[in-house]
Amino acid sequence: MKPNRMTRRTFLKTGGAVVVGMGLAPLRDGRVAAQTVASADRFLGKTVATDAVDGFLAIHADGTVTLFTGKVDLGTGARAALRQMAAEELDVPVGRITMIEGDTALTPDQGATAGSMGVARGGMQIRRAAATARQELLARASQRLRRPVADLEAGDGVITVKGGGPAVSYAELVGDQRLNLTVDEKAPLKDPKEFRVIGKPVPRADVPAKVTGRHVFVHDFSLPGMLYGQTIRPPAVGATLLAVDESSVASIPGIRVVRIGNFLGVCAEREWDAVRAARQLKTSWSSGTGLPDQARLFEDIRANPIVRDESIATRGDAPVALAGATRTVSATYQWPIQSHASCGPSCAVAHVTADRATFWTGSQATRRDRMSFARILGLPQDRVRMIYLDGSGCYGMNGHQDAAADAALLSRAVGRPVRVQWTREDEHGWDPKGPPHLLDLRAAVNERGELVAWETQAWLPAPTPNLPNVPFLAVEAAGIAQPAGRSAGMIHQNIDPPYQVPNLRAVVHWVKDTPLRTSNLRAPGKVANCFAVESFTDEVAALVGVDPVEFRLRHLKDPRAIEVVRRAALRMGWSARPRPQTADPKAPVLTGRGFSYIHYKHSENYVAVGAEVEVERTSGRIRVTRLVCTHDCGLMVNPDCVRSQVEGCLLQGLSRTLFEEVTFDRSRVTSVDWSSYPVLTFPDAPLLEIELIDRPTEPPVGVGEAAATPVPAAVANAVFDATGVRLRTAPLLPDRLKAILRG
């Protein structure tokens, strides 16, 4: 048996169930079974109801606990945080909790892992279930020990009479039996003052396995008899397949060509054979439906038919106030199409038979995918099982689901399990993209330099209501019916400023068309919107000649907002003065500082970011030397995981600010590798200074998105400070700045 290749017997016995846990049992060959625990099949048939404690938890006779969760760890550390939340409410050591994630046969439907809500919502469901279980355990112990509950205390999986005396363990009280309890929404949660596990920087259990190459990603999973598949995408968007010359790959041993309509793939026993066959296969395609001229992208958006207007915020009468004002400013901001650009191209393994389908996938939404794939394959939902395995970081819906669709069609065609991993060109070229944003802003100030009116108009591609999933490439190509449409997440949030202003109008013009498929990309829309709103706030502050931090503080009331702004400025050593500074006209390198703030979704994190930049006058090259971030996310379940997420948000946000733009010609995407779609590299990484504000009595909010959003404006505002030039189009490319600096 090859290492990490489950035998058919093991596979059938477990039904392919996959477990992630603390207890990493070494296999004979030295690998670690981080995710392939053969005992998971004993749970098949368990409830997956979200109102049943048994849906979330199983307490075992050996004192261990299994936590079942529909929320998955996308590389964020949620695996640590969710176990901590269960451990806290249940009073068991976190190391005794094993976790099963995103397996439609075993885990409750907690919705997709998206919108940075895994811990905020999913974790709270888990806490409530664990608190209900604890309440029941105390009641049972009370009977067993013949003492009132008030005399008992729980700790480390044991209930003891306070002050010493008899004790009984959870294992004795439950011992692998079902609890048959409904989740009690009123079950008391721990007082934050009593937290023993929540709030601690518990190390992530997956890191040692990841750092030593033992962690089993979906890319590393294999089944007996599995073939390696590759798909061949058309050379132009919308092209139809005219002819395939199978003889062109006849020299490759055992190659199988699969054609279903315009869907084309190859399968082979060996991965390299599949890869080279996909390259070598001679095909002929129609010219396709074409793409619009990228140079006219934003003109096209503005001229696009408007499906509907949506008011996002209204106060007073902004148009009237703007018309009557003497001091006004207006500007247009543009954000490009961007890719998820995952480091590892998307991958999935599918095993489709006549009456059943099983998938191993890095999807954020196995439950929703099950519905989609049941429909696509014409199977009842209970015959389709989706099992989450770690993918490469996805930052929203990248190509994972599409790879699963590829694998499903190939597996059904060849009657064997099939693994598909996309190529780099597939991933950059065909992942659904973050949509372009176009925003017009206007503001008016009074004689005291206060904001009296603000208007945002945003042109954004319209989402399709109730779309179950972004239409899959393979399904479309194969001519199988699927709901058409588009989604990209809540891309309209935060188009309105987080500041006090008596007259406000923020409206989205939802437009009909956008050139490429879209999906949710980390902090959907908010990176672009905050770039516009916070750059424009800087413009207003410059207009009235007020220091931009001071200007923001004058328009903030929420004490948590004021605190993050003040603390970030203090940490930065911010010196209050109007922007821009007067630069030495001969200096070859100009330096500047910028500031930005967001109240994420107007309801979640408070984040302030300060940036320091150096701008090379001759080249226009922007180097960010320092990013300071103050971050308030309410309760921090695991401060080190929070810090890690904030670091990632800042650096990925910086990458999107400086480098990233999907390019396309009239046929297809042309930014299809790391030289045509560059991202932040190690030499680009600035000094990071992060201050985390812990508020244990506030509910936790997500940390995977918010801190990315203030970065673009902080950098653009710093460039303005350094050069006096206002960059209103991202990414902030050297050529754009150089052209303006040279006048």
Place this chain on the structure above:
Amino acid sequence: MIRLIVNGQQRDVTVDPETPLLYVLRNDLGLTGTKFGCGLGQCGTCTVLVAGQAVRSCVTPVQAVAGQEVTTIEGLGSPERPHPLQAAFIEEQAAQCGYCTPGIVMAATAFLARTPRPTEAQIKEALAGTLCRCGTHDRVIRAVKRAAVAMGGR
């Protein structure tokens, strides 16, 4: 048949000699710690050591390394007995999704062998060709510094 020495063990494989080393490691030898990133030699995700040098296994034909010492992430250390560099990555929790991590660890191993007392600028330059999309750069740099100290560089 091609004779390889992988992580100190002799391994014979019967494959097309042009097959990139990456696929042989992953699919023939079951060493899936080394990951496919781009197939173009651009991202460093597939980095392994060949005779101590960092090499991109996705663009290295297996026949080119016949008879040479190949070290993969699994050969460096294990969760129970991590290499000092791996231990430093664990200490700094220098991974998010972890897909790029093995390649970065291998590139950093080769770098530390020739630069035992690196400056931060040298570390950044040495890792310029290895991409991390999650944004673990800060922690990786700290881990490499920590490992340099632990390994006696300073």
